[in-house]
Amino acid sequence: MQRTLGDVIEEQVVNRVLSAGLAQGADFAEIFVEDVERSGVNLDDGRVENLSSSRDRGAGIRVISGETTGFAHTADLSxxxxLAAAKAAADAAKSPGGGVRTVEVAASEARGSSVAVPPGSVDKARKVALVRRADEVARAYHQAISQVSARQGDNRRRILVANSDGVFATDxxxxxxxxxxxxASGDTGLQTGYESIGHSIGFELFDRYDVDQLATNAAERAITKLEARPAPSGTHVVVxxxxxxxxxxxxxxxHGLEADLVRKGASAFAGQVGKQVASPLVTLIDDGTMPGEWGHYAVDDEGQPASRNxxxxxxxxxxxxxxxxRARQDNRRSSGNGRRQSYRHLPMVRMTNTYLAPGDQTPDEIIAGVEKGVYVAKLGGGQVNTASGDFVFGMTEAYLIEDGKITSPLREGQLIGNGPKVLQQIDAVGNDFEMGPPGTCGKDGQGVPVGDGVPTLRVTEMTIGGTAA
Amino acid sequence: MTSSSSPSMSSSSKNASSINIDSAQLLTVASRLVEQAEPGEQLEVACGHSVSTTVRVYGGEVESFTNAESHGVGVRVIRDGREGFASAGTLDPALLDQTLADARDNSNYAEADPDAGIAEPDGIAAVDIDLWREEILSMSSQEKIDLAIQLERRVLDGDDRISGVRVSAYGDSAGAFALASSAGIRARSQATSASLSVQALADDDDRTQTGSAYDGARKAADLDLEWVADRAVSRAIDLIGASKPTSRTVSLVLDPHLSATVIGLIAGTLTGDRIIKKRSPFVDRVGEEVAATSLSFIDDPTDPDSLGADSHDGEGLACRSNPLVVDGVLQGYLFDSYNGRRAGTGSTGSAVRGTRGLPSPGIHALSVAAGTGGSLDELIAGVDEGVLVFSLAGLHSGVNPVSGDFSVGVEGRVIRNGQLAEPIGECTVGSTLQRLLMDISAVGSDRTHLPSGVSTPSLVIGDVMLSGATG
Incomplete structure (x- = not known):
């Protein structure tokens, strides 16, 4: 049986560390070991500026006593x-004292992403050629393209999680x-266009995607926006x-459906299970098992299998x-959503790949039903205040809809809405579906990779943060 | 949580303080690696070591207590104009050598640039600034826990309408940084910091309003717990009953905290990498009037009162005071050594970095000059139709630093004829970074040093589009 990280830490050491975590009578002890290798190639300003690589390895030890969690980490795996980290975590958890428990865990089968071509095995010259190609294609697309940057990155993250409940899992x-x-540079100033892809797979990513097409998409978006007019302000129908x-x-x-926020009264969706919280057109799924998607994993950072929820x-x-x-507090099972940025961080409830199930209308029908509105082709990042439910997100490619047709391009602006209200105001869901670009979700200072996707959809009313009347 | 003097607690705090944060020792490690530089090779090694604690409390109990220790090394190699970089989260000698080997290998694949290179000493003497407060290391775990619990308690007791506290946290850190290079640079520093943060929740019928506040200092005793609690409480309860306003043109009134956010975004577009690569709306505009004449700001890490103060930049050059905008006229940009060489001006000592990444030019200690507009209350009294801003949302998704497009979510209170009126939310304000600078109509006299390292007075910005309900 192959054991990932078997070269890094011995099973007997894991048992002794967990026993040390419990030595003062704590309810729970856990060791999380992580080894991450990253590499990146950066092109900017017409030149491959640099290649970078990094290596991070360490362990985080968590001890829980009642409602209190003690946590310590170390980059030294001796x-x-x-054992010192386990003691520090146990001290911090302020356990009641007494009660020695020895822990024995048994290694389980190794799991992992399905990787055809490990990025570490790929010649760096091939990586350089990819970013060079993107630069050439984007610059050739239009003479108004004044600057191009391209980045290829990859990482391999091996984890081992073992705890005093007998979990021993690796990924x-x-x-x-x-x-x-x-x-793009024009009479109206500068505009930007962006395109990105990312999957939980190896270098076979570039068999699936054509770098020429990605570069063309980015260039086209920037050029289109040179002609863009200011986005409207006020409330509009949004597709x-x-x-x-x-x-x-x-x-x-x-975010409002993350159980840690729900517990603290910091979610607009607290106490709403079983209730109609959205239009009947809305079926929303979070699925960590989607093979190859950016938010995919076999087990979460607490050793629980990913699942479709x-x-x-x-x-x-x-x-x-x-x-x-949160599962322990409510005496139920984890849904496999416990994640952390690295061994230096405590796990918390996080999304994986979150998507809206397709409906039955065609995208054309959905747009044709709008007399005046805004079509948002590409969204950037967003932010939510989970307590009030108010959220914003940026539109990086958008157009006016006039008489059922997509017309003029719009400059960037932000959309703002209230989560519970917007969910009720979805009046059309398309029969098309795509996963979006790879994302990094930030919560309490920790970033983790997430995926999301939707079919075409329509909201009857959202506020557009443009500057035009 | 129970007793305040459990033996286990005191032993853990002793463990923490026995860890030795020593920049001289780090500099020895960095220098030894630099001695391996081969002929014709430029080599720069940055080493970091820090310890930190974070206490989060909820419902009067410790929710989590984290003891953290981090090491890091970043190695930059330039050979024949080709740059390579590698980093590792350790100072283990075997991995230091491996990191150097990785950086060398990476340099083989980069494309040559005659301007690529590490910083050359420029003869400017560093100002000695003491960023270290030994008290951080001797503080007991229980004292830290007590601060977070007191903060939560004061917020909950602050007003009947406060329904909860999402999180109340205390954090501190002590860290050392050292940099050595084959150009002969040897620089080191050590700094401590402490912070308190809280988010208050207030009941508002079927909605919940929030108020957040934060304070930071070099040591815990300098934190203003009462101010943090009171600001979080007042921000949350002052938003009760907030509604979506009708779209219209308004003036924004920004207290020093919000001014720091907006001016910080703008100053971020004046960094040398954005200028050299023509990714800023302020390219080629030195000498032009880019802002209202009442506005002047500089980046001044030599001001010991700023929490952004530092003696050396991220390439080991002396930090210095760099004027950016004086009386509305753009004076220049912030450069690291690479971009400074390309610009022909040299570095302005503005490189920022950790051990995990390459240096790039950035802001250290932005300082906006006080104006003549008086206090925040006086500025409000002078506005006919405006918004006193409590928070801005979506700064990463709603501000494009290349085009300057600016559209962000806003919460706050309406100002009508110089008086504070109803609270508003679920709306945005829109303009461009270029216009925001020109539209500054008043600069307050209340210049404040903020935990972010920015020092600024309150500002009033006119002619901003408030977008809410279609009116």
Missing amino acids: EDRL DQTRTNFAVTCV IGPGSGGVLFHEACG VLIEKGVLVDYMWDGN
């Missing part, structure tokens, strides 16, 4: 330092990504295109997302 995660940003629109659900309700079904709130801590 048994002495691990071997590989992610590969590529991004191009173009600047959101497939793919990147997933960020709307991520912000409008995804229906959050909202036909508008009715089915369940929240859970990590181990």
Whole structure:
């Protein structure tokens, strides 16, 4: 049986560290070991500026006593330092004292991303050629393209999680990504166009995607916006295109369905399970098992298998997302959503791949039904205040809809809405579907990779933060 | 949480303080690696070591207590104009050598640039600034926990309408940084910091309003717990009953905290990498009037009162005071050594970095000059139709630093005829970074040093589009 990280830490050491964590009578002890290798190639200003690589390895030890969590971490994986970290975590958890428990865990089968071509095995010259190609294609697209940057990155993250409940799990995660940003220069100033892809797979990513097409998309977006007019202000009908629109659900309700926020009264969706919280057209799923997607993993950072969790079904709130801590408090199972940025961080409830199930209208029908509105083809990031439910997200490619047709391009602006209200105001969901670009979700200072996706959808009323009357 | 003097607690705090944060020792590690530089090779090594604690409390109990220790090394190699970089989260000698080997290998694949290179000493002497407060290391775990619990308690007791506290947290850190290079640079520093943060929740019928506040200082005793609690409480309860306003043109009134956010975004577009690569709306505009004549700001890390103060930049050059805008006229940009060489001006000592990444030019200690507009209350009294801003949302998704497009979510109170009126939310304000600078109509006299390292007075910005309900 192959054991990932078997070269880094011995099973007997894991047992002794967990026993040390419990030595003062704590309820729970856990060791999380992580080894991450990253590499990146950066092109900017017409030149491959640099290649970078990094290596991070360490362990975080968590001890829980009642409602209190003690946590310590170390980059030194010697048994002495691990035991010292376990003691520091136990001290911080202020355990009641007494009661020695020895822990024995048994290694389980290794899991991991499906990787055909490990990025570490790829010649660096091939990586350089990819970013060079993106630069050439984008600059050739139009003479108004004044600047191009491109980045290819990949990482391999191996984790081992063992705890005093007998969990011993490992995962071997590989992610590969590529991004191009173009600047177009015109009479109205500078505009930007961006395109990115990323999957939990190896270098076979570039068999699936054509770098020429990615560079062309980025260049075209920048050029189109040179002609853009200021976005309107006030409330409008908004049609959101497939793919990147997933960020709307991520912000409008995804965070509000994280059980840690629900518990603290910091979610507009607290106490709503079983209730109609959205239009009957809305079925929302968070699914960490989607092979190859950016938010995919075999086990979460608490050793629980990833799972497919229906959050909202036909508008009715089915369940929240859970990590181990919140599951223990409510005496239920974790939904496999316990994640952390690195061994230096405590796990908490996080999304994985969050998507809206397709409906039955064609995208053309959805747009044709709008007399005057805005079509958002590409969304950037967003932010939500989960307590009030108010959220914003940026539109990086948008157009006016006039008499049922997509017309003039619009400059960038932000959309603002209230999550619970917007969910009720979705009046059309398309039969198309795409996953959006790779995302990094930030919460309490920790960033983790997430995916999201939507079909075309329509919201009857959202506020557009433009500057035109 | 129970007793305040459990033996386990005191032993853990002793463990923390026994860890030795020593920049001289780090500099020795960095210098030894630099001695391996081969002929014709430029080599720069940055080493970091820090310890930190974070206490989060909820419902009067410790929710989590984190003891953290981090190491890091970043190695930059330039050979024949080709740059390579590698980093590792450790100072383990075997991995230091591996990191150097990785950086060398990476340099083989970059494309040559005659301007690529590490910083050359420029003869400017560093100002000695003491950023270290030993008290951080001797503080007991229980004292830290007590601060976070007191903060939560004061918020909950602050007003009947406060329904909860999402998080109340205390954090501190002590860190050392050292940099050595084959150009002969040897620089080191050590700094401590402490912070308190809280988010208050207030009941508002079927909605919940929030108020957040934060304070930071070099040591815990300098934190203003009462101010943090009171600001979070007042921000949350002052938003009760907030509604979506009708779209219209307004003046924004920004207290020093919000001014720091907006001026910080603008100053971020004046960094040398954005200028050299023509990714800023302020390219080629030195000498032009880019802002209202009442506005002047500089980046001044030599001001010991600023929390952004430092003696050396991220390439080991002396930090210095760099004027950016004086009486509305653009004076120049912030450069690291690479971009400074390309610009022909040299570095302005403005490189920023950690050990995990390459240096790039950035802001250290932005300082906006006080104006003649008086206090925040006086500025409000002078506005006919405006918004006193409590928070801005979506700064990363709503501000494009290349085009200057600016559209962000806003919460705050309406100002009508010089008086504070109803609260508003679920709306945005829109303009461009270029216009925001020109539209500054008043600069307050209340210049304040903020935890972010920015020092600024309150500002009034006219002619901003408030977008809410279609009116």
